[in-house]
Amino acid sequence: MLKINNLHASVEDKGILKGINLEVKPGEVHAIMGPNGSGKSTLASVIAGKEEYEVTEGNILLEGEDIEELGAEERAHKGVFLSFQYPVEIPGVSVTNFMKTAINETRKAKGLEDMPAKDMLKMIREKSELLEIDRKFLSRSLNEGFSGGEKKRNEIFQMAMLEPKLAILDETDSGLDIDALRIVSNGVNKLKSKDNAVIVITHYQRLLDYIVPDFVHVLLDGKIVKSGGAELAHELEAKGYDWIKEEVSAEH
Amino acid sequence: MSLKEKLVTSFMAFEDTIDVHSPIHDIRTEAIKTFENEGFPSKKEEAWKYTSLNSILKHDYSVFPKHENALEFKDVKKYFIHEIDSYKIIFIDGKYSSHLSQTTHDGIDICLMSSALNKPKYRLIIENYFNKITTKDGLSSLNTAFSAEGAYIHIPKNKLVDKPIQIIHFSTGNEAALMLQPRNLVVVDENSHVQIIERHQSLTNNPVLTNSVTEIFANKRAIVDYYKIQNDKENASLIDSTFINQKDGSLAKVHTFSFGGKLIRNNLNFYQNGERMDSVMKGITIIGKKQHVDHNTLVHHIEPNCESHQDYKGIFDDSSTGVFNGKVVVNKEAQKTNAFQSNNNILISDKASINTKPQLEIYADDVKCSHGCTIGQLDDSAMFYLRSRGIPEKEARALLMFAFSNNVLDSVKIPEIKNRITKIIANKLGVNIGFDL
Known part of the structure; x- marks a missing residue:
């Protein structure tokens, strides 16, 4: 589904990603862990198509197609979804209208008619129940005055509505209390299928107790320096990142 | 001959068409003298610093259209808020169109300025209200001098007008260039409530210059809800001066939506002659190309315990330019005034510009007055x-x-x-x- 080859990316001429290789197949859950500043969020933004980042080398293939030239919306139309670490507040646009516009624009891009209002309402009802979101919440301005937990729940609600092939969850666990964490992970798990894939970016192993990864990758200074199974996350939780740093420098 | 000279000389011809013995005529004669002295405003005047009329005054406007023109409703339906039942006062090239209009005298008067100025039964209202709050600047005086036609609305006390009133001025383009000077008078007596929608619509790209004056009187506890929809063709310009006098407990709201036209100048003046009242001014301006929209507002708080709320949003693309000049005057006696003003703008293009200036003159010491203006761009994130x-x-x-x-x-x-x-x-x-x- 996703194949990243030797990806280098920089922002304002500062290199952040320095040769990422990653392959994600349908049905898989990958976790990307690493200390602050290692490039995790950059990787997520580059995959989603944020224009401030420049890909200087390597490529990103989505189902075999190089997506470098595609705008963020075209990537979304092809099934890429990014759950933002810091969802943006947009006063004046309600959650419902935002979702309607997003879904219908995606349908338009695929040559489909607008989703009938009845179906839209039904879908909104089902997905908001899945995330235990109050209906009143949906008529509020997008993310405006939402608590950290509400913002993250709203991100996963959007994911549920858009049904992406590849979902990237960028520190979705930060700012969540234990109940919200359970609701959010439960939502993600219910949306998982053999046809889609999830990349979970996190500092902590905590989220991975709920969303169990097939693979765990450690990102250090713009490179994936170690990969393993779910047990690697536990090891990192117990020992921190220093031992990997030592391992890496020993290799050089 | 300049437009000013043309207008001044046309006044004599205009006198042939009206009753020169009516008391109104003295007002008109006085006004043409004022216009002759003042002329059109120039950028040297503080209030016109950012708006030049030069480009729109150069056309050879027809001042009195010769022909009566007709329009079919189906051809202009889209300019009406046709989804609702309404009273309609419709003009085509400055002339009343009975065909498109729906007026009434059933307990309320929703009709024509020409009738009100000429018929004895309206004399008292005209004497009490006509030209009482219009400023004596050149443009308003010009309108007063040629005041003959427009909307006349009088709602006696304790009436809730059952449906909105639409005032639309069409210009057909049958004249190569046309100048219109509609004059409206709205008198809303105690406890009455009226909703008005006003629009100026050109049907071709021929130049049109409209110099409109509207006087509105919101008497005790009256509610006036006024909507101005400005979405005209690219060679149509509008100078729209609105004067509102409010009495105790009244509420007057004016929404101005400016999207089209070449140049628009909105002079919106509220005079609060009483207590416990609220004046509301709101606007959305979205323009591009070389369009220019200038909002010049004034709220004069004269007595205590009143409020005013101003909220204008502007979005400017291409080489368009905007002006917001919001003046709030609070008299010494007007204690406990709450006056709020906000003007927020987004510039889409590097060539677009906005000049925004709050102007607060506060002589009372126990007031809450706030103002804020912002100019920004769309947020990348x-x-x-x-x-x-x-x-x-x-x-x-x-x-x-x-x-x-x-x-x-x-x-x-x-x-x-x-x-x-x-x-x-x-x-x-x-x-x-x-x-x-």
């Missing part, structure tokens, strides 16, 4: 957020711009107007998305 959800760049921009301005629509009490404005905005921004929120 918000754009990325919307696009990452599949909303294309153009639609994402439109959505953000609509979101930026739409709180102004919250106070629009007629849903069909809200819908219409929303559609005009979508059209203006070149997108086909429902902003229904």
